[in-house]
Amino acid sequence: MIFTIFKKELLDTLRDRRTLLMMLVIPILVFPVIMNVFVGISSSYQEEAATKELKIGVIGGEQNYIWNELKDIPEALGKKQLIEFKDTASLLTALRTDSIDLGMSTGAQFAAELKSMKPATIDVYFNGTDVGRRERAEMYLMTIDEKVKDSRFKELGIERETVQPFNINYENIASSKEMIGKLAGGFLPYIFIAFGFIGCMYPAIDLFTGEKERGTIETLLTTPVARWQILTGKMGVVVLSGLTAATFSLLGLFISLEMFNTIGNQEILDIIHGILSPQFIVMIYALLIPLTIFFAGVMIPIAVHAKTFKEAQSIITPMNIVMVLPAMVGFFPGIELNAITACIPVVNVVLATKELIAGTLDIGLLALSFGVMVGLATLAVIISYKRFDNESNVVI
Amino acid sequence: MIYVEGLTKRFELSRKQQKEYNTKEKIATAVDHISFECTPGRVFSLLGPNGAGKTTTMRMLSTIFKPSEGSITIAGIDAVKNPQEARKKIGFLTGSTGLYARLTPNELITYFGKLYGVETSVLNERKEALYNLLDMHEFQNKQIGKLSTGMKQKVSISRTMIHDPEVVVFDEPTSGLDVITAENIIKLIKDCKDKGKTVIFSSHIMSEVDLLCDDMAIIHKGKLLFSGTMESFRNSMQAPNLTAEFIRIVHESQNQAL
Incomplete structure (x- = not known):
């Protein structure tokens, strides 16, 4: 029943x-439906963020150390276009109106600090709502940073290994x-x-x-x-x-x-x-x-x-x-x-x-x-x- | 055969219901110690105005409700102690009955046949007989939701009769139906009487009662005001016609209560 x-x-x-x-x-x-739409949007967004030609505003243009260093970074790390700005105010306005994607400036003592082997300040301006901009800036600056480190080690006659005390291996035992x-x-x-x-x-x-x-x-x-x-x-x-x-x-x-x-x-x-x-x-x-x-x-x-x-x-x-x-x-x-x-x-x-x-x-x-x-x-x-x-x- | 003795039904009222009925009583008595007898081959009518207790009585007879007091015997079975056995003997049809709109008449009637434990070969024979009698062949495989009221009524009748019940309970079976559709029900009641079945039907329409019944009872506010044959009712009439006499009896009971 x-x-x-x-x-x-x-x-x-x-x-x-x-x-x-x-x-x-x-x-x-x-x-x-959800996964295709989500994955589709997210991958196209990521692809766009990685391949997009970034417009980077640099105060001082060719006179700025960063300008020249950025110019030397190979295109394989992402296309970029450098735009010269006279002052911070105009750079920030351009960033707010999306005329540029990133802005960079160096401090007044930048050259002296660099020469005296002290940490030299670089200011990076970005809009946090635009995904991938900060990451691209970090990648460019890390490349420049490594280059400067190499030249400093060379100048001081120090092997890189001597300032790197540990080789740490993290072994994940979880499958x-x-x-x-x-x-x-x-x-x-x-x-x-x-x-x-x-x-x-x-x-x-x-x-x-x-x-x-x-x-x-x-x-x-x-x-x-x-x-x-x-x-x-x-x-x-x-x-x-x-x-x-x-x-x-x-x-x-x-x-x-x-x-x-x-x-x-x-x-x-x-x-x-x-x-x-x-x-x-x-x-x-x-x-x-x-x-x-x-x-x-x-x-x-x-x-x-x-x-x-x-x-x-x-x-x-x-x-x-x-x-x-x-x-x-x-x-x-x-x-x-x-x-x-x-x-x-x-x-x-x-x-x-x-x-x-x-x-x-x-x-x-x-x-x-x-x-x-x-x-x-x-x-x-x-x-x-x-x-x-x-x-x-x-x-x- | 239906034998009812001292049948009573009390309902516990919720606070909401107390407000609705404007009472402070926690218990409402819908049916109050009623007794009557329905014999095979005769049609018994339970007549009463709206809210008299007819549906509650019919629901107790068909074992949907358990009585608070009293006894019901259906075809020799104690329906209070053994409701499941009693149900096998009963066919129940109400005017408010719905049907499964997404099923076809054939599926629905087969389903109920199986629930009543009718054997497949007998079930098929009965279906065929009912389809012929009610001219249902044409729409037996259409979804019930797409059928007309008259067609649905025929499906309800087949569903009620598929297990060939000894006792048939009709609770206001023609309510909401036009005269042509109601005619099917009238025919069914007459047919049940001719076949020697015990028939009880409730109604508030005196003309319907006059047309069909052999015995009758008048119920008002849960109490039985009259019980006897139609003939004895006619003989004791004080008003000029049946409807007027029914109204007179109800009013008299109301005046006595006051």
Whole structure:
């Protein structure tokens, strides 16, 4: 009987355009679209910043030491055009009106300081809102700085090595997989949770409040089917819908990585392929199934109590923030899965998934996280049943 | 057979409802110790003005609501103790019933047939018979949301009768329907009577009651004001016609209460 109800509710849900949109279309499209647009814009921006011919204003023109040094820097480090300015005021005006991209001037004592081997001051003017300008200036000045250092060492008869006391080697013992897991691993459970919640939302409202609003629940309750069976059949569709939305969002992410090559780094792609093993997928679903049941169990009592679709939506939509916000914990590198965080719902799933990706998961903590989620899911199902069994909540 | 004894339903009022009904009472009695009997092959009508307690009574008979007190026996089954068994014997149709708009009539009727545990071969036979009777073949595979009110009414009738119930409960079945569409319901009630089924229907339209029923009860503010055969009602009339007599009885009960 549960399967008969499940099958009918699934058919009904799959014919609802709004649910289909939230369950399949948006999750699968969101990542290819966002990542392509984001990567496209960002790479074209970076490319433009690297190849753009910078107009650099220099006070004093050819008379300035910097002018001549900048002129000698090869074009391979970026095209540039030098423009002479008489004073700082006119240089700043030109910078503010975007006539130039960078401005440089040297202090009054510059030549003397340079000659007496003291640090000579160079002022660099730039607009912080224009990305890449400061970086280009730093690169040019570092080149000039190294050149001057070399000549000073030579003049003083000192070998470069003598003023460089240490050769420091930083050895990162974390594997690339661990690095990706700990730093970017929070992203995966976040999208799973966010789309899992949205995926549950519309069917939960449609199958409970919607049925009440449309006046179909009364007839269903006069059939010789126990209320717990009706609830289970309906809840099954809500949970499946949440899991489908989460899976399709992951599929969308995979498509954007594989088909559109948005990462463009084979090494990282190989690591991602290594992470997405069948074992990993089984374990992540072991965490996600109780989480989605928990989501459904939280939404259903509200949907059962609400009298209209609008009322249910107005309560459940803000809950999205309460439920999905803890998932952002995954973006903070310092927070790890321990006996305390394993007991916090949603947070435990995010952190356990991160550890799973990094391959550093403690099986005891995974079991604790799973147990907490199963416990909460059970509680949510009991509350849902109590609500659904209450005649005043079911019939308007 | 329906046998109702001392049936009572009380609802707890929320603060919002107390304000809405302008009362300080925490409990509202919708149905107050009513008793009646509906026999097979006869049509019983529960007549009452709006808010009399008709729908609450019908919901208790169809086991959607649990009574606060009293007993209901449906086709020999104690519907209070064993509601799931009783439901197998009942066909329930209300005027406010909605249908799953995204399903086709065929899908919907098959679904309800399965919920009532009707075997597939029997289900197919009954569907065919109902489609022929109600001329439904043409639209059986169209989405219900795209059907006319009359077509939807035919789907509702098929859904109610697919498990061949012994007892049929109609709660204001013609409300909101035009006379042509309501005709299908009238035919259905007559057909159920001819087949020896127990039929109970609630209404506030006296002409409908006059046309169909053999036995009747008048309910007002949850209390039964009259219960007996249509013939005995006619014989005891003090007003010139049925509607006037119905109004007279309701007003008399209101005056007595004051």
